[in-house]
Amino acid sequence: MKATTPQQDLIRGIWKENPVLVQLLGLCPALAVTNTVANSLAMGIATFFVLVGSSLLVSTFKKVIPHEVRISAYILIIATFVTIADLVLAAVVPLIHKELGAFIALIVVNCMILGRQEAFASKRPIGRSLLDAVGTGTGFMIALLMMGTFREILGNGSILGVSLFGGGFEPWVIFILPPGGFLTLGFILLAFGWWEERKSETIRVRQWPHGVATPSREEAA
Amino acid sequence: MGELFWILISAMLISNFTLSLFLGLCPFMGVSARVETALRMGLANIFVLVITSICAWVLNTYVLPHAPYLRVISFIVVIASLVQIVEMAIKKISPTLFRELGIFLPLITTNCAILGFAIFQTNRGYDFLEGLSFAIGAGLGLTLALVLMASIRETSELSSIPAVARNMGLVLIIAGSLSLAFMGFAGLFST
Numbered sequence: 001m002k003a004t005t006p007q008q009d010l011i012r013g014i015w016k017e018n019p020v021l022v023q024l025l026g027l028c029p030a031l032a033v034t035n036t037v038a039n040s041l042a043m044g045i046a047t048f049f050v051l052v053g054s055s056l057l058v059s060t061f062k063k064v065i066p067h068e069v070r071i072s073a074y075i076l077i078i079a080t081f082v083t084i085a086d087l088v089l090a091a092v093v094p095l096i097h098k099e100l101g102a103f104i105a106l107i108v109v110n111c112m113i114l115g116r117q118e119a120f121a122s123k124r125p126i127g128r129s130l131l132d133a134v135g136t137g138t139g140f141m142i143a144l145l146m147m148g149t150f151r152e153i154l155g156n157g158s159i160l161g162v163s164l165f166g167g168g169f170e171p172w173v174i175f176i177l178p179p180g181g182f183l184t185l186g187f188i189l190l191a192f193g194w195w196e197e198r199k200s201e202t203i204r205v206r207q208w209p210h211g212v213a214t215p216s217r218e219e220a221a
Numbered sequence: 222m223g224e225l226f227w228i229l230i231s232a233m234l235i236s237n238f239t240l241s242l243f244l245g246l247c248p249f250m251g252v253s254a255r256v257e258t259a260l261r262m263g264l265a266n267i268f269v270l271v272i273t274s275i276c277a278w279v280l281n282t283y284v285l286p287h288a289p290y291l292r293v294i295s296f297i298v299v300i301a302s303l304v305q306i307v308e309m310a311i312k313k314i315s316p317t318l319f320r321e322l323g324i325f326l327p328l329i330t331t332n333c334a335i336l337g338f339a340i341f342q343t344n345r346g347y348d349f350l351e352g353l354s355f356a357i358g359a360g361l362g363l364t365l366a367l368v369l370m371a372s373i374r375e376t377s378e379l380s381s382i383p384a385v386a387r388n389m390g391l392v393l394i395i396a397g398s399l400s401l402a403f404m405g406f407a408g409l410f411s412t
Contacts, residue, residue, distance in 0.1 A: 028284075071301075072298070075297055080296050106340070108297055182393050183397035190386060192384040
């Protein structure tokens with residue numbers, strides 16, 4: 001594994017290796033519960049808590065956990081934190097907990113969390129694992145909020161339940177229904193693809209003579 | 222009997238696991254490039270779902286009434302060990318299939334469709350037979366979504382796609398359209 005600085009560990013997960021938008025991990029909650037901003041926020045915070053908690057434990061006990069059963073051990077640790085998050089949400093915000101339903105329990109099988117344990121927390125010191133977990137968790141929350149905002153504005157004409165456009169706005173109901181989840185993420189990825197394409201085109205223009213039949217300026221001169 | 226049939230149809234078409242509940246998206250994105258692989262993945266999923274249904278029913282009836290807070294943990298442990306056994310069996314019986322499914326077989330464990338299925342079955346209070354028909358319906362639904370997706374992707378390989386859409390964006394837009402089409406099945410119940 002490449003050596004990285006603590007700052008890189010923290011920042012990497014937020015944008016450059018964003019779990020949802022770049023690595024396409026943890027899609028199930030990202031698509032299922034982002035129909036309103038409030039739900040996205042609750043899911044983001046719960047996932048953040050589970051990720052940071054399990055990274056801390058896995059990294060602490062990495063020498064004790066036998067290599068052969070490590071995945072099962074990670075899943076047990078994650079499931080414990082999910083149970084805590086589930087009970088806390090049910091006690092603090094019962095309405096949102098009811099709306100998220102089974103998807104809170106499904107944080108256990110979020111591939112993003114298990115992936116961070118296997119790829120990072122099981123090999124690195126505690127401090128670094130915490131930084132990585134905080135970065136990835138924040139990246140996940142940003143992606144969820146991006147989708148939640150987009151979907152709630154278009155699908156309901158509001159943010160956090162506050163109406164934006166008044167009575168004249170006809171909501172695009174499709175965006176708070178299941179197809180809207182797929183379409184929203186699809187549009188975001190298309191926008192990213194367009195951005196990458198534009199960047200690589202700029203590079204191509206800058207390296208113009210390279211590999212092209214026309215003589216370069218030096219040769220012409 | 223009619224009740225069981227409706228549970229099956231409802232799990233397969235109306236609230237399709239992949240297209241309307243977003244469960245099992247990893248294989249949906251990952252193994253949907255070839256129709257044949259997609260079909261095999263779907264069959265493996267049906268198999269695991271049926272066994273999961275039986276396990277979840279046993280746990281719910283005999284173990285969990287005594288310790289409800291252990292629900293998530295016990296489901297995941299039982300399912301994980303189960304998939305391990307299925308994996309060993311497939312490796313022994315059909316090495317070709319094992320190679321074909323590659324990394325996605327162990328990933329069935331962390332497939333939200335399986336755990337999600339167990340939790341839905343519990344929340345809806347299905348009995349043994351209802352659970353089985355729910356499992357088969359959900360499995361058929363997953364297979365249907367996978368195969369449809371794979372067929373569309375195979376066809377779209379031959380068409381000229383703008384460079385912008387050559388990442389997963391296109392796949393998600395296709396999934397969105399499929400999901401839109403499946404919403405039409407909601408009308409089945411009102412008749």
